[in-house]
Structures are given as structure tokens and as C-alpha cells.
Amino acid sequence: MRTFIGIDLGSTTTKAVVVDEHRNIIGRGITNSRSNYDTAAAVAKTEALLNGRFYLFRQALARNGALNGSLDVFLEQLERDFRAEQYTEQLGDLHETCVRNLATARFGAATEVVGDALEEVFRRLKLEAPSLFAPGAKRKSDFFRDIAGSQYLAIGEQVAKDANTRYDYLLNLFDRSIIEVENRVYNDSIRKHLIHALDKTFLALPDTAQRRTLVEEPIKGVLDTEMEETYIVGSGYGRARLPFSKEHIRSEILCHGLGAHVMYPGTATVLDIGGQDTKAIQVDPAGIVESFQMNDRCAAGCGRYLGYIADEMNMGLHELGPMAMQSTKAIRINSTCTVFAGAELRDRLALGDKREDIMAGLHRAIILRAMSILARSGGIRDQFTFTGGVAKNEAAVKALKELVFENYGQLQLNIDPDSIYTGALGAATFAYRAVVDEGKTAEHREDKKEKVAA
Incomplete structure (x- = not known):
């Protein structure tokens, strides 16, 4: 096809x-x-x-x-089993790459102990792997680097302590090796993994095996x-x-x-907030761009800014929106500058403001910046479509709805669950x-x- x-x-x-x-x-x-x-x-x-x-x-x-009546259950299990196969292959690749990099590392007399600790880390990682893809398992990310990284760092710290060796040696091996592994395309093994996953799925769903x-x-x-x-x-x-x-x-x-x-098809105005930039676009009835505006080179008010805030709060990026939705008090954030975000965040916490109220204020500040870009592009027309990764953040959506209504009245706001794919579409x-x-x-x-x- x-x-x-x-x-x-x-x-x-x-x-x-x-x-x-x-x-x-x-x-x-x-x-x-x-x-x-x-x-x-x-x-x-x-x-x-x-x-x-x-x-x-x-x-x-x-x-x-x-599979009438059980099609969704079957395909969900098949995908979990496939992802587990895929993860296991990449984990094995990461293990081999770490061992290879250990051979050229300059850890001196500690090399042998670090090697033993590394083997123990990967033994535990492989034991834990199936649970990451069990029904109902929650992962902060679906990217191998993030999944393997969080597991490796948590296990590595404990293993290094037990082995009485330096944790930063294990960390160094991971940092050197993950770049090699994540820059490989595992295209040739997809069919093999799907066939193996199919066998696992039939074992997991006995009624389907019939x-x-x-x-x-x-x-x-x-x-x-x-x-x-x-x-x-x-x-x-x-x-x-x-x-x-x-x-x-x-x-x-x-x-x-x-x-x-x-x-x-009724879209007239598009707002896209991505990792590095914010775009306000006006389109005609055929989807042809009439005018647009973008933020300057500063990443303030974009996904990178939220990522920085998440790091400062020691939280996952996906946790910011739900926390902000718990806010009960409006707080005005004066700056969306990424450089000064950490300082203002700490100042607010020192003043006794609640984290959820600060998060809500930060989200509103981001959307206020986007609103100014929209105004420069020609304002917001009905229908208004919000795209990009930030469109999945419920607090950002809430702030956008409030500000659009305050400034433009009732308009149709479109947000597709897969809006992050808008540009690729x-x-x-x-x-x-x-x-x-x-x-x-x-x-x-x-x-x-x-x-x-x-």
C-alpha cells in the first residue's frame, strides 16, 4: 500500500x-x-x-x-508485549555499550568493582523490566532514555552504596552509553518482536488463544x-x-x-506552543496561511520554560498541569523569563505561597505572553485551534479559555488529543x-x- x-x-x-x-x-x-x-x-x-x-x-x-468483544483488550496487550520486547533489546544494547565503555574508562583500581556493580545494576534492571509494561503500569515517559535512565539511576545509587564504590562512576558510564544507544534505529527487529509478542499475548489471554x-x-x-x-x-x-x-x-x-x-476545517486562527517557540497563525477557509507571528529567540512561555520549572520543582513535566488545577488563589507572576524562573519560584515559596497557586500563576503568565503574540498576528477569530505539546496541559488550556473569553467573548476552541502531531499532519x-x-x-x-x- x-x-x-x-x-x-x-x-x-x-x-x-x-x-x-x-x-x-x-x-x-x-x-x-x-x-x-x-x-x-x-x-x-x-x-x-x-x-x-x-x-x-x-x-x-x-x-x-x-475477537468480537475483546479486540481492544487483545491489541492493548499485544502492544504492551511488543514494547516489552523492544525495551529488552535496547536494554541489552545499553548493557553491552556500558561494558565496552568501561574498558576504556579511567577508574583505576576501582574498575573491577565498578564492573561488578554494573552487572548487578543490569541484572536488576532486567528483572524489573516486565513490571514496567504490565497492565495498569504507569510510566512518566515512553522514551527509552527516560525509562531506562530513571531505573538505572535509582538502582545504581543503591548498588554503588552496597558495593562501596563511587556512584558517579556508574553515572558516567550511563551518560556515555545512552547517547550511542538512543541514536540507533531498531528497524530490522520489529517483525521478530511482533511475532514474539504475539506468542506472549496468547499466553496472557487464554480465551484469545482458543x-x-x-x-x-x-x-x-x-x-x-x-x-x-x-x-x-x-x-x-x-x-x-x-x-x-x-x-x-x-x-x-x-x-x-x-x-x-x-x-x-473551520479553523481561522491557530496557536501553537511548542518546546522552543510560540506561533500565532491566521489561515483562510482552505487552510492557506494569511499571516503569522512568532515569539522572539527567547524561549519564555514555551515548553522549555515549563520543563525548567519541572526540574526546579523536582517534578515530571506532566505533573505541572494537575498541580496547577488544584489552585485556590490567584497569584500574579511578573516574569516568564526562563533564566529568572527559578529565582522567582523560590522567592514565592519563601513568602509562603502554595506550590499549586504558583503553578497556576505561571501557566497564566505563559498564556498571557501567547495572547500578545496572537494580537500581533491579527487577533483571535472563530474557530480557534490550539496545537502543540502545551495543548495537552490542562492548566494551560484552562488559562487560555479564560483569557480568550475575557478578551474576545465566546468562541469555539478546538483542541485535538493528538494536537502535538499537527505540524507532521x-x-x-x-x-x-x-x-x-x-x-x-x-x-x-x-x-x-x-x-x-x-
Whole structure:
């Protein structure tokens, strides 16, 4: 089957969306952006195509009716089992890389003790791995670096203490090794992991195993279906570093405007708050950009700012919104400058202000900054679509709704659960149009790449 792929390489995360010949979104993928942008793009694309396989699994199993009443349970278990297989492979890779880096480390007489401690850390990590993907397990992140990192650091500290060796030696090995591991694309093992995961899923769901033949046949049929990467368009903060020809690059403004239009055809104004910038975009009824404004080079009021606050509070980024929603008192935050955020936060705490009230004030300050950018772009028109990672933050959404109503009255505010993929969706739509509307082909793309390289 032909697929059309959009990649949005952001400063914090890289997203990919895959659409089919009917412009249905069949897959989405996300990874943390790296210094190696080629790898970030490849990983996000691989994740989106994998997600597309699960979409096709669902369609095939729904058609044959083998899992009527238990389709969702089966696919959720299959994905957990697959992720556990994938995590185990990466964990083994990290283990081997740490051992290799230990051989060149300068730990002197402590090397042997550190080596023994390292083996103990990975023994415990492998024992704990299945519980991370058990039903109901909660993880702060789905990125390998974050999951493995939090487990490694917690276990490593205790193991170093028990072994009477320096914890920073173990930390040094992790820091050197994780960069190598996260910059690898594990594309070739996906089919193998899916087959192994399928066996595990049948063991975990005995009632499903009774229908194994009826279930396996459509799944293996999907695995045998080639997902042709017909055309790819890249966009985003790091688009200049994407390994594509110029013809395959679109500005993030154009992609966010079109992506918002695809999700909500009535969109007139778009606000995107990403990791590094805030964009206010006005689009016409066809999704074509009429005007836009962006923040200056300062990251104040963007996702990076919230990330800094989370670090200062020793919290996960996803915990800030729920905490702010518990606020009972309005607090005005004077500065959204990332540099001074920590100082003002500590000053507020010293004055006796509650953390939840401070968080609510910070979220309102961020949205106030966005409102000024919106005003410069031409104001807010109905319908108004909010996109980007910050759109998943309930406190930011609450502040935005209040300020929009205060300044513009009652408008329709659109927020899609997958709004973080808006730019990638716009890019995928451009890819679809390039082939279907303009008649371009994959060969045409390769010719252009060769010319650019020459």
C-alpha cells in the first residue's frame, strides 16, 4: 500500500504522521529530538509506520470478527508485549555499550568493582523490566532514555552504596552509553518482536488463544503487506537538518496551518506552543496561511520554560498541569523569563505561597505572553485551534479559555488529543498532495536529491 509521510522535527520532540491513499491517518510516531536529527527523523518515522501496522491489525481483526468483544483488550496487550520486547533489546544494547565503555574508562583500581556493580545494576534492571509494561503500569515517559535512565539511576545509587564504590562512576558510564544507544534505529527487529509478542499475548489471554488461528492469519497478512513510503515531507524547528531535498521541506508555519485545517476545517486562527517557540497563525477557509507571528529567540512561555520549572520543582513535566488545577488563589507572576524562573519560584515559596497557586500563576503568565503574540498576528477569530505539546496541559488550556473569553467573548476552541502531531499532519498532507494532486513520484524525489547532492 502507498503511504505519505510527514515529519515535524521540533526542538524537544520529533513527530511523524503516516496517511494512506484515502488521506486516513493510519500511524503516528514520536521520539525525543537529538543532536543527530537524521536519527530523530528515522526513529519517529519508524514509530509512525509501526503504529500504522497496529491500525491495520485493528482493521483486519475487526473485519474477520474473531475477537468480537475483546479486540481492544487483545491489541492493548499485544502492544504492551511488543514494547516489552523492544525495551529488552535496547536494554541489552545499553548493557553491552556500558561494558565496552568501561574498558576504556579511567577508574583505576576501582574498575573491577565498578564492573561488578554494573552487572548487578543490569541484572536488576532486567528483572524489573516486565513490571514496567504490565497492565495498569504507569510510566512518566515512553522514551527509552527516560525509562531506562530513571531505573538505572535509582538502582545504581543503591548498588554503588552496597558495593562501596563511587556512584558517579556508574553515572558516567550511563551518560556515555545512552547517547550511542538512543541514536540507533531498531528497524530490522520489529517483525521478530511482533511475532514474539504475539506468542506472549496468547499466553496472557487464554480465551484469545482458543481463536489463535483466526487471529494469527490476518496479523501475519498485515506484517507481509509492504507499506511503501511513496513521498515524505519534512518540517519543523530542525527542518534544515533533515536528510531531504529542498523540494521535500515545508515551513512549520505552513504545516501547522494546514494541519489545523485538516483536523478542524473551520479553523481561522491557530496557536501553537511548542518546546522552543510560540506561533500565532491566521489561515483562510482552505487552510492557506494569511499571516503569522512568532515569539522572539527567547524561549519564555514555551515548553522549555515549563520543563525548567519541572526540574526546579523536582517534578515530571506532566505533573505541572494537575498541580496547577488544584489552585485556590490567584497569584500574579511578573516574569516568564526562563533564566529568572527559578529565582522567582523560590522567592514565592519563601513568602509562603502554595506550590499549586504558583503553578497556576505561571501557566497564566505563559498564556498571557501567547495572547500578545496572537494580537500581533491579527487577533483571535472563530474557530480557534490550539496545537502543540502545551495543548495537552490542562492548566494551560484552562488559562487560555479564560483569557480568550475575557478578551474576545465566546468562541469555539478546538483542541485535538493528538494536537502535538499537527505540524507532521500538515507535512503528510503536503506529501499526499505532491503525488495525488501534482503527479510527483518517488523517482522524481530521488532525482532531485541527487541533483542537490551534486
